[in-house]
Amino acid sequence: MKVGILINPKHGHTMRAYSELVEIIRRSHTRYRSATTTKQWPGVEQASKLLDWGADLIVILGGDGTLRVSAPVLASANVLVLIIPTGTANVLSRHLGIRSTRQALQLVQKYLDSPFAPRCEVPVNVADCFTEAGPRREHFLSLAGIGGDARAVSGRTRLPTGLGWGILGYAYGAGRALFAPLISAHLTTPQSSGPPRQSPGGHAAPGAESDSQPNELPLETTTANYVWSVMASKTARPAGPIPVFDRARPTAAKFELLAVELSTTKPGDRLGEWALIGWSCVNRRPAAHAAMHYWQGTEASITLDDPAPVQLDGDLIGDCRRLDLRAGTTALTIITPN
Numbered sequence: 001m002k003v004g005i006l007i008n009p010k011h012g013h014t015m016r017a018y019s020e021l022v023e024i025i026r027r028s029h030t031r032y033r034s035a036t037t038t039k040q041w042p043g044v045e046q047a048s049k050l051l052d053w054g055a056d057l058i059v060i061l062g063g064d065g066t067l068r069v070s071a072p073v074l075a076s077a078n079v080l081v082l083i084i085p086t087g088t089a090n091v092l093s094r095h096l097g098i099r100s101t102r103q104a105l106q107l108v109q110k111y112l113d114s115p116f117a118p119r120c121e122v123p124v125n126v127a128d129c130f131t132e133a134g135p136r137r138e139h140f141l142s143l144a145g146i147g148g149d150a151r152a153v154s155g156r157t158r159l160p161t162g163l164g165w166g167i168l169g170y171a172y173g174a175g176r177a178l179f180a181p182l183i184s185a186h187l188t189t190p191q192s193s194g195p196p197r198q199s200p201g202g203h204a205a206p207g208a209e210s211d212s213q214p215n216e217l218p219l220e221t222t223t224a225n226y227v228w229s230v231m232a233s234k235t236a237r238p239a240g241p242i243p244v245f246d247r248a249r250p251t252a253a254k255f256e257l258l259a260v261e262l263s264t265t266k267p268g269d270r271l272g273e274w275a276l277i278g279w280s281c282v283n284r285r286p287a288a289h290a291a292m293h294y295w296q297g298t299e300a301s302i303t304l305d306d307p308a309p310v311q312l313d314g315d316l317i318g319d320c321r322r323l324d325l326r327a328g329t330t331a332l333t334i335i336t337p338n
Helices: 012-027 044-053 064-077 091-095 101-113 148-156 166-177 267-282
Strands: 002-007 031-036 057-062 080-085 119-123 125-131 134-140 143-147 183-191 221-227 229-233 255-260 292-297 299-312 315-326 331-335
Touching: 002 012, 002 044, 012 031, 012 057, 012 101, 031 044, 044 057, 044 064, 057 064, 064 091, 064 134, 064 315, 064 331, 080 091, 080 101, 125 299, 134 299, 143 148, 143 183, 143 315, 148 166, 148 229, 148 299, 148 315, 183 255, 183 292, 221 255, 229 299
Parallel strands: 002 031, 002 057, 057 080, 080 331
Antiparallel strands: 119 331, 125 134, 125 315, 143 229, 143 299, 183 221, 183 299, 229 255, 255 292, 299 315
């Protein structure tokens, strides 16, 4: 067996975890090779070189961004992946049950002792971002967002050097983004499924009986709305412990999509509206609030009157006038605890 190690060295504890990983691999007399990401080369080239070397297992020491960048090449190679979560949020690994570097290192030890381990298939989703410079194809695993959601990521990057990363940066960005302006969005959903729930636009779908389940929307449904953000998620809790997407799963074939249509622009009223939304989410009924419009589907297209920022798995992509999302048809095979 050959083990390839892809390392994002941004956080100090990454290298400590790497030292422990190497010790585990050496004890098992397994061959290994390491590659380190940089800002200019965030992972695709390094992953490709590890695959060319013949790696049977790729261990990723990093967070959601490192996974996002390397996912397409790893999925195409159909290679087994193991995550040691050393990023900031580690959204995907948390939802797969990998909650610490210690637990992940134990998974490595177990797999090297006996290469029969639980695993799951995580689709690599596609995002076509239409920027002023032209179309740009990206990929993501957990969450895509345009508008206020992405402004939270953008706000984080405006902090002084040394403070712009970590939970502080996310909290700062999120706090500023709560008061972000609404954007005029045209939402097109070629496919969706599930029992009726509130639809984009705030109107119940024909035949709707309840506001607690996703809508059945016709093919090529297009609605125009002023929204704070539009998101497509494969994870239930992308922003912390509070559930926002109760039907989202990393292994699911469909996204759970959300259009947040806030009704207020004044800071005091906006804060009150967010407080009520937060209360609905804490009580596991996010769709109960009139501003939260959910549906499910494998595709969605969001076209804006004016460009707005886009984020994918916590990486700021930049301002886009249109964002086309498609659920993945290739998948990462990831070792899980159970």
